[in-house]
Amino acid sequence: MLDISAPRGFPTREFEHRLEKAQYLMRSHGLDGILLTSEAELRYFSGFMTQFWQSPTRPWFMFLPLEGKPVAVIPEIGRDLMSRTWLDDIRTWSSPEPEDDGISLLHELLSLYAQQRCTIGIMKGAETSLRMPLADYEHLMTRLPGLNLVDATPIIKTLRMTKSEAEIEKIGHICAIASLSFAQAHNLFSEGQSLQEAFRAFKVEILKQGADDIPYLVGGAGKGGYRDVISPPTEQPLQSGDILMLDTGSVFDGYYCDFDRNFAINSADDDARATYETLYRATEAGLNAARPGTSCKDLFCAMQSIIDTQESERGNVGRLGHGLGMQLTEWPSHAMFDDTILQENMVITLEPSMSYGEGKVMVHEENLVVRDGPPLLLSTRAPAELPVIG
Amino acid sequence: MLDISAPRGFPTREFEHRLEKAQYLMRSHGLDGILLTSEAELRYFSGFMTQFWQSPTRPWFMFLPLEGKPVAVIPEIGRDLMSRTWLDDIRTWSSPEPEDDGISLLHELLSLYAQQRCTIGIMKGAETSLRMPLADYEHLMTRLPGLNLVDATPIIKTLRMTKSEAEIEKIGHICAIASLSFAQAHNLFSEGQSLQEAFRAFKVEILKQGADDIPYLVGGAGKGGYRDVISPPTEQPLQSGDILMLDTGSVFDGYYCDFDRNFAINSADDDARATYETLYRATEAGLNAARPGTSCKDLFCAMQSIIDTQESERGNVGRLGHGLGMQLTEWPSHAMFDDTILQENMVITLEPSMSYGEGKVMVHEENLVVRDGPPLLLSTRAPAELPVIG
Structure with missing residues (x-):
């Protein structure tokens, strides 16, 4: 059992630095403020953390001004928790109130900006969504006709991509917890056990090892291989010759790991073994390519060139890894479309996958932090050969 | 340990009925189709269930035509899982693709509707959000100038409110699992234990009792009472005289329970006992009022009138309960603003809360289904007196 007393929270200077960097970028992009509506961003700038976001009922807002601390515009039910953060200006209303769910408060905050024809950023780019009713958003913006709205995604993305x-300590901690849990695979999984039981056993194990939550556990099993990588578990019993894969996004103090492991039940056929070995080498190629200055596109190519030597028909999951942190998947993407240049302290996954046989797919995944020189692995490296259970 | 083999999934006729009702309402509202982007709605009409929604990277779409089955427009990574649902028309693209993340496919699908100046619904009302990049939405709609966009929230809300x-069987099952887990409180919680350990012990218990996941577990503890109801657990040790509250939204087969329980550690003071007793009576009043034909506003008043006899300053959480199902909180709200009339087979929470002492708050919660006559409790009724542990 891990020591689960790893530090929680952040010192205030962490939030001060984040805000300083945001305000520097706002100035250089000509923005007078940024309006945020999403969980990760509100937490990033305040430390406000609650699972209450699971309830879709209430919207939550934060405004980053060009100078001074962020302003929280939130439901009254969150006042006590928000007042424990470093923020001073917390404006609340009794929510839910469908006729005016924070819109008057936002209008009051933004109307001076609108009168002065200021430029305000909101997140509207790739991998974002507007976490408030669209009708409320449209209504608010109609009432603020002078406002020049621009996309704040590039600024937030730049900030959040580098940890x-x-x-990194939090992500490393949950990666260690998940690694220790996967290391118990031979005690957790066995022939005859249903996939549902296998998943349940893994969830209990990872909680006992110190994870706070397991928001993401998907996978599959099948004779010689599985067929998709995003399914919930079924009642199907594990059988001899199955390849079992579990992919977990578990959380410690609001930060995710995201990696999977493959196991053969009793024995593995040559095809599965060979595919595993190719993906292991593709991951090695990724580890060798992941250096500051390399583009995500080049990182993709380093992994894909190994896979291409073995794969008959290229799979279509769209990318071979991504950023990792407060969300299960974050910018950037290791894909042909992404020219993002890797920088020190970006935390990323390497996730090569390939199709084989008739409709089977296999995925490998490791989590690492880009350093000056070789990257630091946060997940314990998967074994070089497909591990066999039983 | 519960029998965890309660039925999963739905027969195809369940989805046929949902679609038929939707299409009937679309006709009566003058809609030619509905475009959906959110997890609960895609699952409601297809059965497509995956935790992959935890990843914010890829958008997922579904279109409900006026005749015929829903059309899925989704990332290729979901094709295999979606093809196991009752849908036939599944259109995919290799996602992520920031330059065109499904937008061309949506344009192709909707352009004929735009040419014919049709009316298309999207969800933009209370408790909804647009789960796709706002810039992509704006871009798409600019390319479909003839389309008459209206709010589909009233239609979807009407459908989803009645179960x-x-x-109901799934919600009842997870309520039973959570009830059995709370019944183990005396084995799970004790003086000296940190809140984090207490929460972890409860998560392990509820998984062992048969829950699939625990997306929501919040609560608090404090001498004579807790101060907010949405916090994650701290390292604070439970002390004699503390009131401990845990509120769980656990899940079975994609359906939530949502209720809490209060416990006194070793002993409770008179103030906490009296508050508990008032809230118990408020819940009784809610149970007596929850009948087909009653409005949510009247249900609110039935509970609030009991609380008002004891509460010095009215709390401000905005409502005293809500709908429950595929999401932790759903329409309707038991609040002054909500004139929704209760109907048979609505599943709701009763959640009276009151403030007391200096900044303390207490919450009670039960889950029930409205029936012809008295409601059917899905949670095992909390004890009439504040239970003491230790």
Whole structure:
């Protein structure tokens, strides 16, 4: 059992740095403020953390001004928790109130900006969504006709892609917890057990190892291989010759790991073994390519060139890894479309996958932080050969 | 340990009925189709269930035509899982693809509707959000100038508020699992234990009792009472005289329970006992009022009138309960603003809360299904007196 007393929260200077960087970028992009509506962003700038976001009922807002601390515009039910953060200006209303769910408060906050024809950023780019009713958003913007709305995604993305040491420590901690849990595979999984039981056993194990939550556990099993990589478990019993894969996004103090492991039940056929070995080599190629200055596109190519030597028909999951942190998947993407240049302290996954046989697919995944020199693995490296259970 | 083999999934006729009702309402509202982007709605009409929604990277779409089955427009990574649903028309693209993340496919699908100046619904009302990049939405709609966009929230809300017996069975099952887990409180919680350990112990218990996941577990503890109801657990040790509250939204087969329980550690003071007793009576009043034909506003008043006799300053959480199902909180709200009339087979929470002492708050919660006559409790009724542990 891990020591589960790894530090929680962040010192105030962490939030001060994040805000300073945001305000610097706002100035250089000509923005007078940023309006945020999403969980990860509100937490990023305040430390406000609650599972209450699971309830879709209430919207939550934060405004980053060009100078001074963020302003929280939130339901009254969150006042006590928000007042424990470093923020001073917390404006609340009794929510839910469908006729005016924070819109008057936002209008009051933004109307001076609108009168002065200021430029305000909102997140509207790739991998974002507007976490408030669209009709409320449209209504608010109609009432603020002078406002020049621009996309704040590039600024937030730049900030969030590179992690602080305190963030890396949290991601490293949950990666260690998941690694220790996967290391118990031979005690957790066995022939005859249903996939549902296998998943349940893994969830209990990872909680006992110190994870706070397991928001994501998907996978599959099948004779010689599985056929998709996003399914919930079924009642299907594990059988001899199955390849079992579990992919977990577990959380410690609001930060995710995201990696999978493959196991053969009793024995593995040559095809599965060979596919595993190719993906292991593709991951090695990724580890060798993941250096500051490399583009995500080049990182993709380094992995894909190994896979291409073995794969008859290229799979179509769209990318071979991504950023990792407060969300299960974050910018950037290791894909042909992404020219993002890797920088020190970006936390990423390497996730080569390939199709084989008739409709089977296999995925490998590791989590690492880009450093000056070789990357630091946060997940314990998967074994070089497909592990056999039983 | 519960029998965890309660039926999963739905027969195809369940989806046929949902679609038929939707199409009937679309006709009566003058809609030619509905475009959906959110997890609950895609699942409601297809059965497509995956935790992959945890990844914000890829958008997923579904279109409900006026005749014929829903059309899925989804990332290729979901094709295999979607093809196991009752849908026939599944259109995919290799996602992520920031330059065109499904937008061309949606344009192709909707352009004929735009040419014919049709009316298409999207969800933009209370408790909804647009789960796709706002810039992509704006871009798409600019390319479909003839389309008459209206709010589909009233239609979807009408459908989803009333549950089928198969849905009620799933909610009842997870409520039973959570009830059995709370019944183990004396084995799970104790003086000196940190809140984090207490929460972890409860998560393990509820998984062992048969829950699939625990997306929501919040609560608090404090001498004579807790101060907010949405916090994650801290390292604070449970102390004699504390009131401990845990509120769980656990899941079985994609359906939630949502209720809490209060416990006194070793002993409870008179103030906490009296508050508990008032809230118990408020819940009784809610149970007596929850009948087909009653409005949510009247249900609110029935509970609030009990609380008002004891509460010095009215709390401000906005409502005293809500709908429950595929999401932790759903329409309607038991609040002054909500004139929704209760109907048979609505599944709701009763959640009276009151403030007391200096900044303390207490919450009670039960889950029930409205029936012809008295409601059917899905959670095992909390004890009439504040239970003491230790």
